Amino acid sequence: MIAIQTGDVDIGALITAAKKPGTGAIVVFDGVVRDDGITEMELEAYEEVAVKELEKIAKEATRQFRLLHVDIIHRVGNLGVGENILIIVVSAGHRPEAYAGSRYIIEEIKKGVPIWKKELTRDGGRWVPGEHGHGGGKPT
Amino acid sequence: MIAIQTGDVDIGALITAAKKPGTGAIVVFDGVVRDDGITEMELEAYEEVAVKELEKIAKEATRQFRLLHVDIIHRVGNLGVGENILIIVVSAGHRPEAYAGSRYIIEEIKKGVPIWKKELTRDGGRWVPGEHGHGGGKPT
């Protein structure tokens, strides 16, 4: 499942569904809203393009790390402290591929998927600067 | 929660409980019984020592990677294909620490915690050889 959505997901159910034949290791990454003195996080995506980019990343990760299953769910909208922002579930035969595949996916998302975050505070808000100078379809 | 037990756990609930103040990233490792032509996996532990070793590993991982929360649940007994063997949940402020801490814990478990696995097949069974020549309390 590759999705950009406002709602949360049941990670336990995703893990169960990720147990494809041959699975020996599952790695889940869950990015959550950190309480950096903020009241809320506002997330925005160029949805059609972002979904296509996530699909491309999932496909490339599957190929490179021989993954057996990939889920990427990125949430948008307003999220409170502690809420899930991004959930990545990957399964593989063995743990090195599962860890490496999971890490590859998050790094590629940070680099090139058109999603933005704004930290809302009592005094206003601040758009989180990207970790990479560029981005949007093409890693630089 | 550090435990060696026969029963399964609710990973979703563990993730929720792992969201300690300051958490920005949670990484879950779930090792499952792979369908390598086996009917079941039989797991055995030197329980008192294994729990102490797991506690030591969790403590060292927390220190080294500034983790905010660690769960390690290793199951024993007879497990079918696809069942969870080992669940590691770690939370950290940022993803590099979460991934590195999770990976550190699984590698240390493989090295030195007195737990053994036997693959049961229709023709009998085979004790899984350790990945490390030695082990049991002291990584070599």
Add this chain to the structure above:
Amino acid sequence: MTVKIRFFARFRELLGTDILTDVTAGTTLRSLITTISQRNPEGHAAIFDENGTFHEFVILMKNGKRIELGDAADTSVADGDEIAVFPPVAGG
């Protein structure tokens, strides 16, 4: 002919989004964005420097495909095109 311009994040806050605008044949991506962004000086300044050159961090897409900033003056827009203009991404 009509094109749609989508701004995101800070650019959206300053300039709005999903802006449908009529353009004449031969309009370039660069002139289109310049014109639209001039509706709000702060929006224009967010995207262009004082010489009217794109800030190097700005990202452009036409119909979901990346267009290099240097090509924007040579890229024409056509009826039904969707143009996206946004700052560096920060998902995850």
Add this chain to the structure above:
Amino acid sequence: MTVKIRFFARFRELLGTDILTDVTAGTTLRSLITTISQRNPEGHAAIFDENGTFHEFVILMKNGKRIELGDAADTSVADGDEIAVFPPVAGG
């Protein structure tokens, strides 16, 4: 005086586990394990080579603390001790 010997995994299958045995003062870890393992030649062969030396992969513990194989002949056991003997670990 009584000690408890715990074998694990393949050693357990061959020799049993949680074996309570009476020992005389001065009994060493090595002689204790040799004696107990001789109850089953296959069990003995799993732990010792043909010269009666521990296979290098064998792991010994006394009361939860690792004892190096080379020290087993100089380590005496005392009443209430728990001795563990096992093959390389394979958890995870």
